[in-house]
Amino acid sequence: MAKTDTIRTIKSSPRLEGEVVVPGDKSISHRAVILNSLAKGKAQIDNFAPGADCLAMVRCLRALGVKIGKKGSQDSPTVSLSGTGVDGLREATNVLDAQNSATTMRLLGGLLASQPFLSVITGDASLRNRPMGRLIEPLRLMGAEVWGRGQDSFAPLVIKGKELRGIDFTLPVPSAQIKSAILLAALFARGNTVLHQKIVSRDHMERMLRQMGASLESKGNSISVLPLTSPLQALSLRVPGDISSAAYFLVAAAIHPDARIVIRDCGINPTRTGIIDILLAMGARLKIDHERLEAGEPLADIVVESSELRGIEGGGDIIPRLIDEIPVLAVAGCVAKGKTVIRNAGELRVKESDRIATVVNELSRLGARIEPLADGMVIYGGRPLSGTEVDSHLDHRLAMSLAIAGLIAKRETTIKHAQVAEVSYPAFWQTLRQITEY
């Protein structure tokens, strides 16, 4: 990420209009590059997520001996690689740096637990503060030798690769990163692995593994996977747009009094579309067009127009389906009529920032009436927002959510540490300008 702090000033805009192409999905890009690294044959990944998170994954895989090329435009790069097969990874000569990306750290943690060499993974200050015990515990049950700072709670992680055994395990938190890490470890373990989910989290890993020829079965909320007996088949694909990046514009159009935005080629995997479901339930004028499939993942165009939103209560199974979108959903709650309550979202406390605290503090600064709960927040909507100086707390999703609040606030909103948006969406500010200048 750029070292210099950037301040962005957002003004309210009389109209929002235009077509938006959001960056390639981050979760799918991570999985496409890690799984193709283990495959046999060449793969080309078009519309790879351009943010710093997926580039951190690419750098780590290169350090482990995978030859990965990157070309094409900055906003929509093409990544090409030739997998190393099941035993082709090499010990890195230095510490692996996952930067701000928990997905990089946890997925690599799962993979490296079975590889016959030593690995050390670290990250930036935010990532070194995020829970890693939830990764270490199941990997140890599989026989792994993994250690972390703070009595095996935090990164840096040290991993001494070993032969693993399959497990039958119930995921204590609905985390797709932990599920995916265990699935990666299971590919190289002795015996099959069965995972049970209390609540289903995003299933990109399962879909991609099936496309690449792994023996994986999902039944209800359980997944059963067999170790690889032959390498995965390489999978070339065009990554669908990231619904988590689209969410800023879905909310922007819905809360703005004069708006129509079309999002092209956006992923609509049902394990990710909680934001669409909740906006519809709040009364958003939102339509899904041209539904199709790409490499086993559904995508579509989404049209959203100015809407009269009503407050809503959201909790339970929907939370993992919109966990990354809660900061911008809170902005929608500020504009909606009545009370919006978000519960069962304690995971927000261990994201890139404590998103319950940071969202509540920063939206309060803009004049919102919003209160924290231990596992969510309550927003009393309908109070006009008024621009002032706010801070991203070096959290990309907060920076972009505050920008959307700025579009409908009276007076200017100044966002400190706005450069952090490049973690997932480097072209965000440009796209924002495009839809406000018509």
Ligand code: S3P
């Ligand atoms: C992700 C899973 C989610 C999400 C993150 C990406 C993934 O995290 O918040 O942005 O790609 O697996 P958890 O697994 O911690 O819920």
